[in-house]
Structures are given as C-alpha cells and as structure tokens.
Amino acid sequence: MSTLLRLATAGSVDDGKSTLVGRLLHDCKAILADQIAHVQTVTAQRAGARGDGTDFDFALLTDGLRAEREQGITIDVAYRYFATEKRSFILADCPGHVQYTRNTVTGASTADVVIILVDARHGVLEQTRRHLAVAGLLRVPHVVLAVNKIDLVGYDEAVYQGIAKDVSELADQLGIADVQAIPVSALVGDNVVDRSAATSWYEGPTLLQFLESASGRSDAxxxxxxxxxxxxxxxxxxxxxxxxxxxxxxxxxxxxxxxxxxxxxxxxxxxxxxxxxxxxxxxxxxxxxxxxxxxxxxxxxxxxxxxxxxxxxxxxxxADSSPGTRRELSATLCWLSDRPLTVGARLLIKHTTTTAQAIVTKITGALDVSGTGTLDILPATELDLNDIGKVQLKIAAPLAADPYSSNNTTGSFLLIDAHDGWTLAAGMIDDEEGELL
Known part of the structure; x- marks a missing residue:
C-alpha cells in the first residue's frame, strides 16, 4: 500500500464539505496554533453579528479566498497536505455549487478516494448524482459516502440506511465498485477521526480509519x-x-x-x-x-x-504493446463551458504533448442526472455546461491513444477553444465497444 493517498471532496452546496475537511485536519492535529487562533477570532466576530454561540467555524480552515468567506461557499479547489502516523495525504476540497463542477472534475481527476457528502436531511440530490457520475467516469478507485449532519436527524439509522441504499444503486449503474457509507457529523466530530457513541448501530470504520487503509490507484x-x-x-x-x-x-x-x-x-x-x-x-x-x-x-x-x-x-x-494511432475518437466528455457544444464545432484537442485540430462529427447523447433520471444516455443535439455526454471526434493528426479504462494518461484529453485558449471539456476515450460509463 502506498503511503501517499490523494483524496477529494464533493457534494452539494451546504452539505458541509469544508467543515468536514476542517474537522479532519483539526482532529488530526494538522493545523498550526496561530491558524486556529485566527479562526477562533473570526468565528467569534461572526457569532456576535449573528447573535449565536458558535465556538469554531471549521470551514474557515479551508475556505481561503475572500469571496468564499463572504459568500460562505467554496469556489476554487483548496489543496491541503497533512499526515498521520500511518500515511500522508493530499486533499482537494472541491466546490459544491453546480457552477463550479469543472473544479470538481479537476480535483477528482487524480484522486484515489472521493468523499461525497450528503446532507442527511435532504438525501441524494442532482449534484450528488452528477458527482457520482464524475467519480465513475474518472475511474476513482474508492468512493466514501459521508452521510453528514446525522446529528440533525437524531442519529436515525433508518435515514442513514436509506441514503446508503440509494447511492449504492446509483454506484452499481455507474460501475463504481467500492462505496463505503459512513454516518458523520462534521460539526460535532462524529465518526470523522473518533468513533461516536451516538451511532452505536454503525460498525464500520471512521473516516480516518478508512482513509488510512485505502489503496491507491493501480501502479502506472x-x-x-x-x-x-x-x-x-x-x-x-x-x-x-x-x-x-x-x-x-x-x-x-x-x-x-x-x-x-x-x-x-x-x-x-x-x-x-x-x-x-x-x-x-x-x-x-x-x-x-x-x-x-x-x-x-x-x-x-x-x-x-x-x-x-x-x-x-x-x-x-x-514494441510489443503498441496502441497504434487514431484519427477518429469515440469519447465521453465533461462539458465545462457556458457555450453549448454542437455538431460541427471546430476545436483544438490537447492529448499528452500533442495539440491538433478536431471537429465534432456526432453527439451521441447526454447522461441523465436529474433527480428522477435513470442515469441513461439520452439523445441530445448539444451539450450544455456541466453535461456529461458521448461524442465522436475527427482529428487532423494521428494520436497514439489508449482507452481511458486501460491508461488514464494516454486515454484522456482536453478540448480547447482555438481562439481564446479556454479549456472547454475534459475527455476520456471510450474502449472499442464505445463504453466508458
């Protein structure tokens, strides 16, 4: 088992990602004393303005941008490095707002574990389904379902089991093999580092115990x-x-x-x-x-x-395992631009060290991640912001490409706007059968 583990958080807005990360760092004693003192001061100032008695805002340990603190949401991916006696970690705290799904794709692209938070009061939402789809698409080896704010539903086992069942069914459809559900309260600290007496019905690992024992991606x-x-x-x-x-x-x-x-x-x-x-x-x-x-x-x-x-x-x-070259690709895209993708679009493709012209010859469909959706690929004529869809591309130069399922480096690419250089999509090359999701 590698001593370094890369992990990322995901989930909907206000599910408590930054609070969970802050609690994890705090309870692992990975925060400096002066940073703790600063957060205590800011927390006290805010508590006075709100008239409540909040003692410590753990989210402030990771939400570093001024806009994040003012709005109370995470905007950019915040990377944190910490270690325990058993291993070292690189943690990417990703935004939850649908507007910043592109940042979540970035944070999860190299992760060994994705921690997806669900508010126990609200259950599985559309953004939860989207983040599960991203984790499946990127072939993340392990997914942790953190059923957060379990204290706000009275530590009800039935609520936890219902959410775990819903996510397990979605994971099966997306081909995610390993999902570990854990009931947690990021604010109180239940089952984050220390086991909670309030969830005596839960016999699995705490979040830290799982992270310390999880394996990384296969050795490249x-x-x-x-x-x-x-x-x-x-x-x-x-x-x-x-x-x-x-x-x-x-x-x-x-x-x-x-x-x-x-x-x-x-x-x-x-x-x-x-x-x-x-x-x-x-x-x-x-x-x-x-x-x-x-x-x-x-x-x-x-x-x-x-x-x-x-x-x-x-x-x-x-010489004995050449992938050959391709001028046409069937791929799955995470579309990251406000401008819709349509058939006939001319773009640049960045694959390893090659940049070449590409044209979209077909849009097969888009993944249905709506609350009542079946996670099927539905027919589509275009891809909109944050859509996950399947397309076919014709490339001006031959690419030495592998399916993403067998090599995540030579099986991935970016689509770029040729005029302004903006990244438009992250792409994963399908296997010969056209399957990825």
Missing amino acids: SARPLRFPVQYVIRPQTDNEYRDYRGYTGTVASGTVSVGDKVIVLPAGRRTTVAGIDRAVISATSTAVAERPSAVAGEAVTVRLADDIDVARGSVIVS
Whole structure:
C-alpha cells in the first residue's frame, strides 16, 4: 500500500464539505496554533453579528479566498497536505455549487478516494448524482459516502440506511465498485477521526480509519510503456556533445530500460533505447547521470539507437504493446463551458504533448442526472455546461491513444477553444465497444 493517498471532496452546496475537511485536519492535529487562533477570532466576530454561540467555524480552515468567506461557499479547489502516523495525504476540497463542477472534475481527476457528502436531511440530490457520475467516469478507485449532519436527524439509522441504499444503486449503474457509507457529523466530530457513541448501530470504520487503509490507484509502472516526447535536445555546439540527440519527457506509464525495443508513433518506426539520462541538480551545479531504466512519473531524456524522425508530440511505446494511432475518437466528455457544444464545432484537442485540430462529427447523447433520471444516455443535439455526454471526434493528426479504462494518461484529453485558449471539456476515450460509463 502506498503511503501517499490523494483524496477529494464533493457534494452539494451546504452539505458541509469544508467543515468536514476542517474537522479532519483539526482532529488530526494538522493545523498550526496561530491558524486556529485566527479562526477562533473570526468565528467569534461572526457569532456576535449573528447573535449565536458558535465556538469554531471549521470551514474557515479551508475556505481561503475572500469571496468564499463572504459568500460562505467554496469556489476554487483548496489543496491541503497533512499526515498521520500511518500515511500522508493530499486533499482537494472541491466546490459544491453546480457552477463550479469543472473544479470538481479537476480535483477528482487524480484522486484515489472521493468523499461525497450528503446532507442527511435532504438525501441524494442532482449534484450528488452528477458527482457520482464524475467519480465513475474518472475511474476513482474508492468512493466514501459521508452521510453528514446525522446529528440533525437524531442519529436515525433508518435515514442513514436509506441514503446508503440509494447511492449504492446509483454506484452499481455507474460501475463504481467500492462505496463505503459512513454516518458523520462534521460539526460535532462524529465518526470523522473518533468513533461516536451516538451511532452505536454503525460498525464500520471512521473516516480516518478508512482513509488510512485505502489503496491507491493501480501502479502506472505496471502498464505498457508510454513516453510522450516534450522536447528534442540537439545541442548546437562544437564540443563533445555535438552529436548528442535526446528526447525529453515524463514516463506516462510503464518502464523504459536501455536495450528495450520500442516503436516511435505516429511514424511507426522501430528502434532500440540506446541510453537514458537524467539531470542531477545540486546547490552549485547541474550534471547529467546515465540511468539503466526509468519508471512512470520520472522525467528523463531517452536516446535512441537510430537517427529517426522524432518531434514533440511523438510517443515512444513498447514494441510489443503498441496502441497504434487514431484519427477518429469515440469519447465521453465533461462539458465545462457556458457555450453549448454542437455538431460541427471546430476545436483544438490537447492529448499528452500533442495539440491538433478536431471537429465534432456526432453527439451521441447526454447522461441523465436529474433527480428522477435513470442515469441513461439520452439523445441530445448539444451539450450544455456541466453535461456529461458521448461524442465522436475527427482529428487532423494521428494520436497514439489508449482507452481511458486501460491508461488514464494516454486515454484522456482536453478540448480547447482555438481562439481564446479556454479549456472547454475534459475527455476520456471510450474502449472499442464505445463504453466508458
């Protein structure tokens, strides 16, 4: 089990995400004394203005933007780093408002665990369904259903079981394999770090116990080699490096070793890895060290045995597991723009280190996440803000692409407005059967 766990929160507005995160950090003793003192001061000032006796506003530990504090909502993704005796965590506190669903997609894209909060008084809402769909779409390994504010329904087990059943049924439809429901009160602290005597009927783990034992995403090093080239190094000097030619980038998946037989896509040329270099940086100098191999996540320079055509956007892959190239894609999109997507739209696609022109040739449909919806793909002629839909794209340049289900790096992409550079959509490439959700 990896000692580092990436987690993200999601849920509807006012479900208590920031309060839960603040409580978790506070009870794990991951907050500095001066920050606690500041929150106590602000809380006291607000309590006086409201005339209540609130002692500590845990949400203030994460809502850092002035607009967030003034409106009482989370707007941007707030990242926090903390650790316990058992492991370290990177936490992304995502917005709940539907307007900021795009931020939730960003926060959940690399998460090992997504904590989806549901207000015990309100049950499953449309935004809950949307966030569950995003978690399923992004293949997040674990989902925690935090049934929050359980104290406000008198710690009623039947309320908890009803919400857990509703979410379990939705998770089955979305292909989410692991859902752990936990009754919590972020404000009081029930079952966040310490077990609550008020929920004696609940026998599962506390939130922290689950997080400390959860596994991360599958090891990218175990997948086939994918090495997108970012830059070609060819020194223009008359010294010992004048014949040097190297290709820099980050190993997206797999392992690359000296002597490996590889294919350079999209050209399809076969060659062998002649050397692997990595910069060694110290306080006084930078040197280059040769390496026998490199694994996923490492930034290196690869030298090849043959002088072939390689440029930014090329992908070096294992000779025995090449994905080939595609000029047409069937994909699932999270549409993030206020401007609707229509058939015939001309956009830019950003896939690994390649940027190319693309055209939308078909919109198959959009996921129904309404309160009475069945989570089916319904026919649609366009995608609106925050829609999750299926489309077909034609690409001007061949892409070395995998299905997202087998490789989340080479199986994902962004759609960009060619005129203003705004990101319009996050996309996941469907498998051969056209299935992702």
